[in-house]
Amino acid sequence: MVKAVTARAPLPRLSDAIAQLRNLLGDRISTSTAVCAQHSTGVFLSANDPPDAVAFAQSTAEVVEIVKICAAHAIPIIPFGTGTSVEGHIAAPMGGLSLDVSRMDRVLQVNTEDLDVVVEPGVTRKALNSHIRDTGLFFPIDPGADASLGGMAATRASGTNAVRYGTMRENVLALQVVTADGGVIRTGGRARKSSAGYDLTRVFVGSEGTLGIITEVTLRLYGIPEKTAAAVCSFKTIEGAVDTVISTIQAGVPIARIELLDDCQIDILNKQAKFDFPVLDTLFMEFHGTAAGVQEQAEMVQALASDNGGGNFTWTTQAEERTKLWQARHDATWVDKQAYPGWDVFATDVCVPISRLAGVVTSSKRDAADSGLIAPIVGHVGDGNFHMLVMVKPDDPAYLARVHAFNDRLIGRALAAGGTCTGEHGIGLGKIKHLYAEHGDSVHVMQAIKRALDPQNIMNPGKIFAPAGK
Amino acid sequence: MVKAVTARAPLPRLSDAIAQLRNLLGDRISTSTAVCAQHSTGVFLSANDPPDAVAFAQSTAEVVEIVKICAAHAIPIIPFGTGTSVEGHIAAPMGGLSLDVSRMDRVLQVNTEDLDVVVEPGVTRKALNSHIRDTGLFFPIDPGADASLGGMAATRASGTNAVRYGTMRENVLALQVVTADGGVIRTGGRARKSSAGYDLTRVFVGSEGTLGIITEVTLRLYGIPEKTAAAVCSFKTIEGAVDTVISTIQAGVPIARIELLDDCQIDILNKQAKFDFPVLDTLFMEFHGTAAGVQEQAEMVQALASDNGGGNFTWTTQAEERTKLWQARHDATWVDKQAYPGWDVFATDVCVPISRLAGVVTSSKRDAADSGLIAPIVGHVGDGNFHMLVMVKPDDPAYLARVHAFNDRLIGRALAAGGTCTGEHGIGLGKIKHLYAEHGDSVHVMQAIKRALDPQNIMNPGKIFAPAGK
Numbered sequence: 060m061v062k063a064v065t066a067r068a069p070l071p072r073l074s075d076a077i078a079q080l081r082n083l084l085g086d087r088i089s090t091s092t093a094v095c096a097q098h099s100t101g102v103f104l105s106a107n108d109p110p111d112a113v114a115f116a117q118s119t120a121e122v123v124e125i126v127k128i129c130a131a132h133a134i135p136i137i138p139f140g141t142g143t144s145v146e147g148h149i150a151a152p153m154g155g156l157s158l159d160v161s162r163m164d165r166v167l168q169v170n171t172e173d174l175d176v177v178v179e180p181g182v183t184r185k186a187l188n189s190h191i192r193d194t195g196l197f198f199p200i201d202p203g204a205d206a207s208l209g210g211m212a213a214t215r216a217s218g219t220n221a222v223r224y225g226t227m228r229e230n231v232l233a234l235q236v237v238t239a240d241g242g243v244i245r246t247g248g249r250a251r252k253s254s255a256g257y258d259l260t261r262v263f264v265g266s267e268g269t270l271g272i273i274t275e276v277t278l279r280l281y282g283i284p285e286k287t288a289a290a291v292c293s294f295k296t297i298e299g300a301v302d303t304v305i306s307t308i309q310a311g312v313p314i315a316r317i318e319l320l321d322d323c324q325i326d327i328l329n330k331q332a333k334f335d336f337p338v339l340d341t342l343f344m345e346f347h348g349t350a351a352g353v354q355e356q357a358e359m360v361q362a363l364a365s366d367n368g369g370g371n372f373t374w375t376t377q378a379e380e381r382t383k384l385w386q387a388r389h390d391a392t393w394v395d396k397q398a399y400p401g402w403d404v405f406a407t408d409v410c411v412p413i414s415r416l417a418g419v420v421t422s423s424k425r426d427a428a429d430s431g432l433i434a435p436i437v438g439h440v441g442d443g444n445f446h447m448l449v450m451v452k453p454d455d456p457a458y459l460a461r462v463h464a465f466n467d468r469l470i471g472r473a474l475a476a477g478g479t480c481t482g483e484h485g486i487g488l489g490k491i492k493h494l495y496a497e498h499g500d501s502v503h504v505m506q507a508i509k510r511a512l513d514p515q516n517i518m519n520p521g522k523i524f525a526p527a528g529k
Numbered sequence: 530m531v532k533a534v535t536a537r538a539p540l541p542r543l544s545d546a547i548a549q550l551r552n553l554l555g556d557r558i559s560t561s562t563a564v565c566a567q568h569s570t571g572v573f574l575s576a577n578d579p580p581d582a583v584a585f586a587q588s589t590a591e592v593v594e595i596v597k598i599c600a601a602h603a604i605p606i607i608p609f610g611t612g613t614s615v616e617g618h619i620a621a622p623m624g625g626l627s628l629d630v631s632r633m634d635r636v637l638q639v640n641t642e643d644l645d646v647v648v649e650p651g652v653t654r655k656a657l658n659s660h661i662r663d664t665g666l667f668f669p670i671d672p673g674a675d676a677s678l679g680g681m682a683a684t685r686a687s688g689t690n691a692v693r694y695g696t697m698r699e700n701v702l703a704l705q706v707v708t709a710d711g712g713v714i715r716t717g718g719r720a721r722k723s724s725a726g727y728d729l730t731r732v733f734v735g736s737e738g739t740l741g742i743i744t745e746v747t748l749r750l751y752g753i754p755e756k757t758a759a760a761v762c763s764f765k766t767i768e769g770a771v772d773t774v775i776s777t778i779q780a781g782v783p784i785a786r787i788e789l790l791d792d793c794q795i796d797i798l799n800k801q802a803k804f805d806f807p808v809l810d811t812l813f814m815e816f817h818g819t820a821a822g823v824q825e826q827a828e829m830v831q832a833l834a835s836d837n838g839g840g841n842f843t844w845t846t847q848a849e850e851r852t853k854l855w856q857a858r859h860d861a862t863w864v865d866k867q868a869y870p871g872w873d874v875f876a877t878d879v880c881v882p883i884s885r886l887a888g889v890v891t892s893s894k895r896d897a898a899d900s901g902l903i904a905p906i907v908g909h910v911g912d913g914n915f916h917m918l919v920m921v922k923p924d925d926p927a928y929l930a931r932v933h934a935f936n937d938r939l940i941g942r943a944l945a946a947g948g949t950c951t952g953e954h955g956i957g958l959g960k961i962k963h964l965y966a967e968h969g970d971s972v973h974v975m976q977a978i979k980r981a982l983d984p985q986n987i988m989n990p991g992k993i994f995a996p997a998g999k
Contacts, residue, residue: 172884244971250880253949261731282781410720414642479723501714511981
C-alpha cells in the first residue's frame with residue numbers, strides 16, 4: 060500500500076552470490092528487469108523496489124542451499140509465492156534475491172481421516188481444493204485472491220470464512236521452515252494440539268518472511284457441508300446490520316460467512332454488474348450444515364435481522380444463485396475499478412471489537428465524504444474487520460497523500476477502539492508506522508525475536524520494523 | 530510428573546532480595562517451610578524442590594517491582610496460580626521466589642457484545658463462569674481442575690471441550706505480560722484477528738512462565754447453548770469407538786465433547802461410583818445447539834456409532850442426568866485413587882493424529898498389561914489426546930522406574946505416529962527429554978527466543994529446556 064523506490068548502494072558481494080546461485084540453479088535464476096519487476100509488484104498500490112535477481116526453487120534442499128549462499132554473502136532474501144500481497148511484502152528495498160517458491164507446488168500428503176494435508180508452499184488455495192475435491196473435505200480460508208498457502212501462512216491471512224473456521228493462525232498445524240542459517244526445522248507434528256514447548260508454528264505464521272522461509276505447510280481440513288445456503292438482507296442503518304451480527308454470534312448460530320457491503324458498494328455493484336439490490340447497507344451470509352440445520356440457521360438470522368430493521372431477507376440453497384451472490388461479493392474490488400477507469404484501489408484493513416464496528420464505520424464514512432474520497436466498504440463483519448476500498452488516482456501524489464492521511468485517521472479510530480491496523484493484510488512496508496502506534500510497548504520484544512532468529516538481518520529485511528534509527 | 534530434589538548452593542544475593550521484597554510487600558512475603566512446600570507441590574506426582582520464598586502480588590505494578598528486585602539480584606521467579614500443574618512447573622530446582630498471583634483475582638472487563646473478557650491471572654475458570662453467569666455467555670475451556678486462567682494460558686491448557694471450542698491457544702485474545710527486565714507489554718488488543726507483527730500472544734501462551742509473568746488475560750467467550758444434550762455409547766472394540774469419532778468429525782457434527790473411557794476405567798467407575806455401564810470402551814459425548822440441532826446431532830452420531838458396532842446409545846437433555854454423567858468422567862482420577870488406597874496416579878498425556886489413535890491405544894494397553902501396570906484410560910478422543918492414569922506406589926522407586934519406562938515407550942509410539950509427548954500438560958521438569966525427542970531440530974530456536982527475552986535466565990529457569998551441558 061505504498062509506492063517508494065529507495066535509492067541504495069549495490070550489495071557489495073552480489074555478483075559472487077549470483078554466480079554461485081547460477082551454478083546451483085542453472086537457468087532458474089534470472090536478473091532480467093522484467094522478471095525482477097514482476098516479482099516486486101503486489102496487487103493494488105504496492106511498493107516496487109525490485110530485487111536484484113529472482114531464484115525459482117524446486118525443493119527444500121534447494122532453499123537450504125540458496126539461503127546458505129545468501130547468508131555467506133549477506134544478500135537479503137525475499138520470499139515470493141503468487142505476488143498477491145498488498146502491503147509491499149515482496150518488494151526489495153534493500154535489494155537482494157526474490158526467492159520464488161511457486162514451483163514448489165506439490166500436495167505431499169492428504170490425510171482424510173485426520174482432516175489434514177501437507178503441502179509445499181507454492182500450492183494455491185484453489186489448487187488445494189481442486190486436488191482434494193473427491194475426498195469430501197475442503198480448506199476454507201478464502202482471502203479472495205488465489206494466493207499461495209505459504210504466503211497465506213506468512214501474512215496470517217483470513218477472509219470471508221474466518222468467522223466460522225478461523226484464520227491461518229488457527230488452521231496451520233505445523234510448518235517446515237528453512238531458518239536464516241540454512242537449517243531446516245519442523246515446528247510441529249500432525250497432532251491437533253500440543254503443549255510441547257514454545258509455539259513456533261505461531262511464531263512463523265504472520266512473520267512475513269522475516270524469520271525464515273516456509274517450505275512445507277500442514278493445514279487443517281473440514282468436511283464439505285451437506286448443505287450450503289446463501290442469504291442476503293438490507294438494513295436502513297449500519298447499526299441494524301451490526302446488531303444483527305452480534306445477536307447471531309451471541310445466539311451461537313455457526314454462521315460460515317457474514318459480510319457487509321455498504322450502500323456505496325451496493326450502488327456500484329448494481330450499476331456495474333447488473334444487480335438490483337436495494338441501495339442500503341447489506342449483509343451477505345452463508346450457512347453450512349445439514350438441510351434442517353441451514354434452514355434453522357437462516358430462519359433464526361432472519362428473525363434477528365427483522366428485530367434490527369433488516370428487510371428483503373432472501374435465502375437459497377441453489378448453487379447457481381449462491382455462486383452469483385458470492386461472485387458479486389468477491390468482485391467488489393474489480394467492479395469498483397471498472398466504475399472508475401484509470402483509477403486504482405487503496406484497501407484499508409482495520410479490525411475492531413464488533414461492538415465498536417458501527418461507530419468506526421459511520422465516522423469513517425463521514426470522514427471519507429468530508430475528504431472528498433470515494434470509499435465503498437466490504438467487510439468481514441463477523442470478525443469486526445472491514446475494508447474501505449478507497450479509489451485513488453495513482454499518478455496524483457497530492458491525492459495519494461490525502462488517502463494516506465485518511466487511512467491514518469481511520470487506523471487512529473480503530474486503535475482507540477481497541478482494534479488493530481491490519482486484520483489480515485499484514486504490515487509489510489506499508490504499515491510500519493502503524494505497527495509502532497499499535498504495539499509501541501512490545502515492538503522491542505518482536506525485534507528481539509527477529510535478532511535472535513536472523514542476526515544478520517537477511518530475511519526480508521526492512522519489513523514490519525523500521526530500519527534502525529528511523 | 531517427576532520427583533527430584535536437586536542439591537544446590539544457596540543463591541548468593543537472596544537475603545538482600547528478600548529484604549527489599551519485604552519492604553515492598555510487608556507480610557505478603559513468606560519464607561516459611563510450609564508455605565514454600567505448598568508452593569512447589571502440584572497434583573499427582575510432582576517435583577518438590579521448594580522455592581526460597583513466596584511473594585503474594587496484588588497488582589501488575591507490584592509484579593513489576595518484584596521482577597525488578599529479582600532481576601537486580603539474579604533471583605529466579607516461578608509464577609504460581611493454583612498449583613494444579615502436573616509436570617513440576619511450580620517447583621524451584623534453582624531456588625528463588627514463587628510469585629503467587631492468586632490474589633490478582635479481579636474480572637476487569639466483561640464485554641458481552643464482543644464476547645470477550647479481561648481478567649487478572651488469578652481468576653479461576655469456575656470463578657469466571659460464576660461471575661458471567663447472568664450474561665448468557667460462558668468460557669468453555671475445562672481442564673478438569675479449577676485452574677487459574679493465567680496458569681491455563683501459561684501451559685496452553687485444554688480439556689474436554691477443545692474438540693469444539695479449541696484450546697487456550699485459540700481462546701486467548703491477548704495478554705499483558707511483565708517481561709524479564711520488569712517492562713510491561715500488551716501482546717494484542719481485543720480485535721478477533723490481527724496481522725500486525727509477530728504473534729506475541731502465542732509466544733507467551735504455553736511458555737510456562739519462562740519468558741515473563743502473565744498479569745492480564747483477554748479471553749474469548751461463547752453464548753451458552755440453548756440446549757445441551759449428553760450421550761453415552763459402548764463399543765466392543767476401540768477401533769469402533771475411534772471410527773465413530775472420525776466419522777462424526779468428517780460429517781461436520783459440531784460435537785462439544787467426545788471422551789473415551791476404556792473398559793478398565795469403566796470397571797473402576799462402576800465399582801467405586803455405583804454406575805452400571807457395560808464394561809467396554811465407552812464414549813461420553815455432549816452436544817450444544819438448538820433443541821432441534823442437538824436432537825439431529827445425537828441421532829446422526831447414534832447412526833454412525835451403530836455403523837461402527839456401538840451399542841447402548843442413550844442420550845438426554847435432562848440437566849441432572851447430564852451432570853451425573855460428566856461428574857463420572859471428571860471424577861475418574863479420584864475414583865482410581867479410591868480404588869487403590871495409598872497409591873498415586875501418574876498421568877500420561879500423548880496426543881496423536883486420530884487415525885493413529887486406536888493403534889497407539891491398543892499397543893499401549895498391551896504394553897501396560899505386559900508391564901504389570903494398572904492404567905485406566907480417559908481421553909479427549911476428538912483431539913487424539915488420551916491419558917493413561919497409571920497407578921503407582923509413590924514410595925517404591927523400582928515401581929516408579931517401571932512406570933517411567935512405560936511412559937517413555939508410550940511417548941515413543943506417539944512420536945512415531947506423528948504426535949506429541951504432551952497434548953495439554955506441558956513440559957515443565959517432567960518431559961524435558963521428551964521435548965528434545967519431539968522437537969530436536971527446533972529446540973535451539975526455542976532457546977534462542979528464551980535467551981533473547983530472558984538473557985539472565987531468571988524466568989522459571991530449568992523448565993522446558995535442559996540446563997546447559999545436560
